[in-house]
């Protein structure tokens with residue numbers, strides 16, 4: 001029997017990667033989670049990389065081209081996929097792709113933030129809640145929406161923009177949940193001590209510049225608590241593509257205070 005050495009090596013490498021998988025029974029592994037929370041809360045711990053020609057600035061051609069403000073180097077999770085041959089039904093490393101399992105509710109917040117999302121059940125620390133779903137747009141397409149005065153609820157998928165050198169414009173992507181999305185587009189912002197954190201997740205994606213973005217809990221959350229994440233907004237940045245709002249997050253770390 002002929003053995004395809006390359007595919008065997010690929011499978012071995014995948015098995016090794018999965019052996020250090022980050023999710024166990026739907027919970028994010030504690031050391032990985034703690035490291036991500038600590039980076040999200042303390043900008044000093046974030047590794048930021050600079051683009052030579054930042055796509056966010058390039059989209060604003062005609063205006064002065066400013067230098068890159070930096071992109072956070074984000075560590076993510078690899079889930080099993082078609083090619084790893086793990087046997088889909090028994091595999092414990094397919095959490096995010098399994099979709100929403102928790103009972104969640106969209107509700108009208110009593111404190112002026114509009115609609116919000118809350119949990120109807122207790123969520124242990126490290127639980128997967130939902131994925132951020134939206135239209136996949138290139139950065140010029142996103143910028144055009146902002147020029148057209150259209151409100152966007154976007155997240156920039158910039159985790160790997162810098163590591164591969166100069167990228168084709170078509171690989172600078174974001175997700176916009178305003179026109180099409182799922183319940184994640186109702187998640188409101190909370191500065192620094194939000195109860196959710198976003199983690200890049202790779203599975204079945206043809207290119208690592210497009211990845212899934214999944215929300216996990218940063219602590220135990222009681223039933224009926226509002227779910228929040230830190231949009232990472234700099235409220236003093238006039239160039240931001242995010243429409244500014246008066247932050248009502250109520251956190252003692254509020255950046256708008």
Ligand SMILES: C[S@@+](CC[C@H](N)C(=O)[O-])C[C@H]1O[C@@H](n2cnc3c(N)ncnc32)[C@H](O)[C@@H]1O
Nearest residue numbers: 113114115153185186187188189245247248249
């Ligand atoms: C992704 S949407 C969240 C859902 C939104 N509340 C709604 O009713 O559709 C983001 C918008 O919600 C509002 N929002 C989110 N977090 C807020 C906060 N901490 N304070 C005030 N408004 C907030 C802002 O209007 C923001 O542009």
